[in-house]
Amino acid sequence: MATTKFIIRRKKINKEGKAPIYLQYTHNGKTLQFSTQEKIKPGDWNDRSGKPKSLKNRPDLIELHDAIKPIEETIQSIVRNARATGKEPVKEYVKRQYESAVKGIVSEKGFTDYFQQYIDASATIKSKAIVSVYRYVLNDLINFSKSKRVALEFDNINAHFYDRFVKYLIKDLHNFNNTVGKKVKTLKSFLNWATERGYNKKMDYKKFKVYREETDIIYLKEGELINMYEYNFSKNKRLEAARDLFCLECFTGLRYSDASQLKPGNIHEDYIMVRFEKTDDPQRVPLNDYSKELLAKYGNEDGRIVPPRLSNQKLNYYIKEVAEIVGIDETTTITRKKGNEKVKETAPKFSFISTHTGRRTFVTLSLEKGMRPEVLMTITGHRTLRSFQRYIKIIDQVRQEEMARVWSRVSA
Numbered sequence: 001m002a003t004t005k006f007i008i009r010r011k012k013i014n015k016e017g018k019a020p021i022y023l024q025y026t027h028n029g030k031t032l033q034f035s036t037q038e039k040i041k042p043g044d045w046n047d048r049s050g051k052p053k054s055l056k057n058r059p060d061l062i063e064l065h066d067a068i069k070p071i072e073e074t075i076q077s078i079v080r081n082a083r084a085t086g087k088e089p090v091k092e093y094v095k096r097q098y099e100s101a102v103k104g105i106v107s108e109k110g111f112t113d114y115f116q117q118y119i120d121a122s123a124t125i126k127s128k129a130i131v132s133v134y135r136y137v138l139n140d141l142i143n144f145s146k147s148k149r150v151a152l153e154f155d156n157i158n159a160h161f162y163d164r165f166v167k168y169l170i171k172d173l174h175n176f177n178n179t180v181g182k183k184v185k186t187l188k189s190f191l192n193w194a195t196e197r198g199y200n201k202k203m204d205y206k207k208f209k210v211y212r213e214e215t216d217i218i219y220l221k222e223g224e225l226i227n228m229y230e231y232n233f234s235k236n237k238r239l240e241a242a243r244d245l246f247c248l249e250c251f252t253g254l255r256y257s258d259a260s261q262l263k264p265g266n267i268h269e270d271y272i273m274v275r276f277e278k279t280d281d282p283q284r285v286p287l288n289d290y291s292k293e294l295l296a297k298y299g300n301e302d303g304r305i306v307p308p309r310l311s312n313q314k315l316n317y318y319i320k321e322v323a324e325i326v327g328i329d330e331t332t333t334i335t336r337k338k339g340n341e342k343v344k345e346t347a348p349k350f351s352f353i354s355t356h357t358g359r360r361t362f363v364t365l366s367l368e369k370g371m372r373p374e375v376l377m378t379i380t381g382h383r384t385l386r387s388f389q390r391y392i393k394i395i396d397q398v399r400q401e402e403m404a405r406v407w408s409r410v411s412a
Contacts, residue, residue: 001027001028002025002026002027002079002089003025003026003027004024004026004075005024005026005050006021006022006024006036006051007022007023007024007033007047007050008021008045008047010042014039017041017042018039018040018041019041019045020035020036020038021040022034022035023068023071023072025075025091025094027089027090030090030091031091032095034071037149038067040052040064044058044061051065052064052065066160067148069160070149071149074101074149074151075094075098077153077155077156078094078097078101079094080155081097082094082097101145101151101152101153110154111154112152114190114194114199115134115141115190116138118134118190118193119131119134119135122134127257129257133186134190137183137187137190140169140183141165144165147168154194154200154201154202157200157202157204159204159207162184162204162205165184170338174338176338177213177337177338177339178211178212178213178215180211181210181211184208184210184211187208188205188206188210214390215334215336216335216336217360217390217391217394218334218357218360219361219365219394220328220365221365222365222368224328227326227327228243228246228247228322228323228328231243231322231325231326238318239321241308242314242315242319242322243319243322244298245259245260245310245315246315247290247294248294248295248358249355249359249361250358250361250362251288251290252272252285252291253359253362253363254274254359255276255355255359256312256356258274260312262274271284271285271287272284272287273285276381283379283381286379312355315355316354316355319353319355319357320350320351320354323350323353324348324350329348329350331346331347331348332346332347332348332349332352333345333346360391362380363376363388363391364394367388367391367392367395368395373385373392
C-alpha cells in the first residue's frame with residue numbers, strides 16, 4: 001500500500017524559527033521524502049494531520065497549504081498512472097517520475113508532448129500569429145511547472161491547478177486579465193483537442209473561467225489621422241513606411257496581419273479581396289480615396305502595392321515615434337485590471353498607439369461619420385453587434401461633447 005503525508009523536520013529549525021516541510025511517501029514499508037521548499041513554525045503545525053493547525057483567518061497558512069498541496073497531488077498521480085499501466089510504484093520509480101515531472105517533462109509521452117503535437121497540427125490550418133500564441137502558452141505552462149513544482153499531467157488539471165496557474169500569470173508574469181483570459185482559452189482549446197483524441201479524460205477544465213473585460217479604446221481623431229497622413233516624412237523612409245502601413249489600416253479597417261501581407265492579386269480597382277488571417281474568412285474590403293492613394297504610391301516599385309513589410313514589433317515601435325513627431329500627445333489615461341486590482345496609466349497619447357489602433361480608428365471614425373454598424377461589419381468581418389457596443393459608447397460620448405460645445409450658453 002502506498003501512502004503520502006506531510007511532515008516537518010523539527011531538528012532543522014532555521015534562524016527564523018521555522019522547520020522545513022517534506023512530503024513523505026511510504027510503499028511496502030519503505031519511505032521516500034520530497035522537499036517542498038517551504039517552511040513553517042513548529043507551533044503552527046499538526047503532526048497528526050500532517051497540515052497546518054488552523055487555516056482560519058491565517059492567509060499565510062492558506063497560501064502555504066496551497067503551495068505544498070500540488071506536490072502531494074503529483075505523487076498520487078504518479079502512483080495512479082503506475083498502477084494503470086501495471087507498474088509497481090516502488091520508491092525508486094516514484095522518485096524518477098517525480099524528478100522528471102517537476103522539470104516540466106514526463107518520462108513517457110504526456111501532457112507537454114501532446115501540447116506540442118497540438119501546436120504542430122494547428123500550424124497547417126491556423127495563422128502564424130495564433131500558433132505563436134500556442135507556443136507562448138506552452139512555454140508559460142512549462143515555466144509554471146518548474147517554478148511552482150506542479151507536474152504537467154492531465155490528471156492534475158483541476159480547479160486547484162487553474163487557481164494556481166492564473167495566480168502565477170497575474171502575480172509572477174504580471175499579465176493583465178485579458179491576457180490571462182486568452183491563455184486560459186488556449187489551454188481549454190488544447191484540452192478539448194486532447195479529449196477528442198482520447199488523451200485526456202478529466203473534464204474539470206470545462207468549468208475554467210476565461211477572463212474577458214472591456215478595455216479602453218485608443219483611436220485617432222479625424223484631425224490627428226489626417227495630420228499624420230499628410231505629414232512629410234520623405235527624408236525618413238523608415239518612418240514614412242511605418243506611417244503608410246499604419247494609415248492603410250486606418251483607412252481600410254484591415255488588421256496588421258492582413259495589411260502587411262497584401263499582394264498584387266488582392267488589389268482590384270475599387271476593393272481589396274483578402275482572406276483574413278485571424279478567421280480564415282474571405283472578405284471584400286472597399287477602397288476609399290485615401291486607401292487608393294496609398295496603394296498607388298507603391299504600385300510601381302518592384303511590383304509592391306504596400307509599404308515595405310515591417311514586423312509587428314517594429315511597426316509598434318516606429319508608429320509611436322511617428323505619432324510623437326506629428327504631435328499626437330494629448331494626456332491620456334487607460335485603465336486595465338490585473339486580478340482584482342485596477343491599474344491606471346497616464347501618459348501622452350502617442351505612447352499608447354500600436355498596430356491595433358489602426359483598425360480601431362477605422363471603426364470609430366466610420367461610426368462617427370454615420371456608417372451603419374451592420375454595413376461596417378461586412379467590411380471589417382466582425383460577426384456580432386456585441387463587439388461594436390463599446391465603439392458606439394464612444395460615439396455617443398463624442399456627440400454629447402459636441403452638443404455641449406456647440407450649444408453652450410453664451411454669457412450675457
